[in-house]
Amino acid sequence: MLATAHTSALLGLDPRPVRVEVDTFRGIADFILVGLAETSVRESKVRVRSALLQIGVNLAEQVLVVNLAPADMKKSGGAFDLAIAAAVLGALDKVPAGSLNSTLILGELSLTGAVRPVRGVLPQLMGARDQGVRCAIVPRDNGPEAGAVQGIDVLTAETLEDVRRHLSGRDPLPRAEAGDYEPALGGYPDLSDVKGQHGARRALEVAAAGAHHMLMIGPPGGGKTMLARRLPSILPPLGYGEALEVSVIHSVAGVLPPDSGLVRRRAFRAPHHTVSDAGLVGGGVPPRPGEVSLAHLGVLFLDELAEFRRSSLEALRQPLEDGSVTISRAGFRATFPARPLMVAAVNPCPCGYFGDSSGRCRCGAERVQSYRSKLSGPLLDRIDIHVSLPAVEVASLRTSQLGEASHAVRERVQRARDAQRARYEAGETCAATNAQLTSRELDKVAAPDDAGARLLVHAVEQLGLSARAYSKVLRVARTIADLDGSDAVRSPHIAEAIHARVLDRERATSS
Numbered sequence: 001m002l003a004t005a006h007t008s009a010l011l012g013l014d015p016r017p018v019r020v021e022v023d024t025f026r027g028i029a030d031f032i033l034v035g036l037a038e039t040s041v042r043e044s045k046v047r048v049r050s051a052l053l054q055i056g057v058n059l060a061e062q063v064l065v066v067n068l069a070p071a072d073m074k075k076s077g078g079a080f081d082l083a084i085a086a087a088v089l090g091a092l093d094k095v096p097a098g099s100l101n102s103t104l105i106l107g108e109l110s111l112t113g114a115v116r117p118v119r120g121v122l123p124q125l126m127g128a129r130d131q132g133v134r135c136a137i138v139p140r141d142n143g144p145e146a147g148a149v150q151g152i153d154v155l156t157a158e159t160l161e162d163v164r165r166h167l168s169g170r171d172p173l174p175r176a177e178a179g180d181y182e183p184a185l186g187g188y189p190d191l192s193d194v195k196g197q198h199g200a201r202r203a204l205e206v207a208a209a210g211a212h213h214m215l216m217i218g219p220p221g222g223g224k225t226m227l228a229r230r231l232p233s234i235l236p237p238l239g240y241g242e243a244l245e246v247s248v249i250h251s252v253a254g255v256l257p258p259d260s261g262l263v264r265r266r267a268f269r270a271p272h273h274t275v276s277d278a279g280l281v282g283g284g285v286p287p288r289p290g291e292v293s294l295a296h297l298g299v300l301f302l303d304e305l306a307e308f309r310r311s312s313l314e315a316l317r318q319p320l321e322d323g324s325v326t327i328s329r330a331g332f333r334a335t336f337p338a339r340p341l342m343v344a345a346v347n348p349c350p351c352g353y354f355g356d357s358s359g360r361c362r363c364g365a366e367r368v369q370s371y372r373s374k375l376s377g378p379l380l381d382r383i384d385i386h387v388s389l390p391a392v393e394v395a396s397l398r399t400s401q402l403g404e405a406s407h408a409v410r411e412r413v414q415r416a417r418d419a420q421r422a423r424y425e426a427g428e429t430c431a432a433t434n435a436q437l438t439s440r441e442l443d444k445v446a447a448p449d450d451a452g453a454r455l456l457v458h459a460v461e462q463l464g465l466s467a468r469a470y471s472k473v474l475r476v477a478r479t480i481a482d483l484d485g486s487d488a489v490r491s492p493h494i495a496e497a498i499h500a501r502v503l504d505r506e507r508a509t510s511s
């Protein structure tokens, strides 16, 4: 008898429907799987056979022919197990074949018949719903993320036996619980721990307010890593739409925290400098998101920037430019969103003390130059704010006075972001934050008043700012004005933007 079950596969973040057709007839036991199944899918024969045996369905003397359609799409992973087992049950008349209609089935099976969680349940349910599927069965452990999808009836299963009983109309499976979405604040270290370093704290606030990428240069132990780890604590809470976007990526990567449903706080990703290019920007077959996508709408922290392989840093350039990563391989293309706020830290030289007033740096000019040349120029071009951190003064460290707390800074950042949203939703530009403004858009929304314009001209002449650095100054000045609650970009805003060492690449790597 022939039976059909419905499941799906992912290409990047895009779900593609897959039909599981099973035909059975009596003969010398055989299990034939066709439909461009890779090794990981072919192994499902062993799991399905064993799981079915556990619930008393013996496939001895049965020839099973399983077809995964469409046949021209490569299929991998164990997520088809449960749908294959359900279709086999239908074909053997152990459940009514009609019970499989219009139901999306996702889940891997263990040899004992337990239903194991799979990646990408969130986008697959959203895709199925959009294609008019009314009901879905997913692993119990994927329940929290599945509950976030509205407009489709999502049931959760713990074992294959549960699924059989449900399909036979005996014991209905429980529904995935739809939890209310509430963004999580806190959970990150607080900015009040950072003593002194007023310039860098302010730069961090400006970076958060305008979503500007930022580079911190300074001697060891000055608090660069400490500050970067506190950046998520001053970003605005993650809105529901943003949480869905981020959760879809984390679901596909299989890193959604168990039991919590959607991601509720901004991601903070700090890949080690030995990370592979694919680990950083995504890749593999099937394609998986990399760190730059896992940090989408959160923070990507590149500590010890000079230690990263040059190829890794070059690979980051396109995602940071486009806000997305496209992975092309023979036969498919997958796109992952990638719009993190990038913060990087680097020492000024190999020993770390170049330019330090103590004079303890022993690196020769050549060593310093070769160290700095490791930084990728094109990547630095994407960084609006370059800030130097001096060593922390002993007086600052000895004080018992705490720095300003994250929540107070976050409120100012939120107001500046609100100002940007109001401006950009009006449709004058394609940008959502100041960091995304193009030079042409800057002329519209960040043209300084007369005094500001004079100051800018002066800076261009005196400091020899390149056209790129000129745009960076204007972008950052626009954010400083937003933090100041000012519609106009005025000279103090321009002055601070210049003073915040918004340097072009040449200056950043040679000063």
Ligand SMILES: Nc1ncnc2c1ncn2[C@@H]1O[C@H](COP(=O)(O)OP(=O)(O)OP(=O)(O)O)[C@@H](O)[C@H]1O
Pocket: 193, 194, 195, 196, 197, 218, 219, 220, 221, 222, 223, 224, 225, 226, 227, 345, 346, 347, 352, 392
């Ligand atoms: N401004 C500061 N306020 C309070 N503590 C600080 C400050 N700066 C550094 N520290 C202390 O020094 C430790 C090291 O700081 P951190 O790791 O942030 O320095 P770093 O600039 O990243 O150094 P490296 O270049 O070696 O990575 C921190 O864990 C903290 O205890």
Ligand SMILES: [Mg+2]
Pocket: 224, 225, 226, 303, 345
């Ligand atoms: Mg550090």
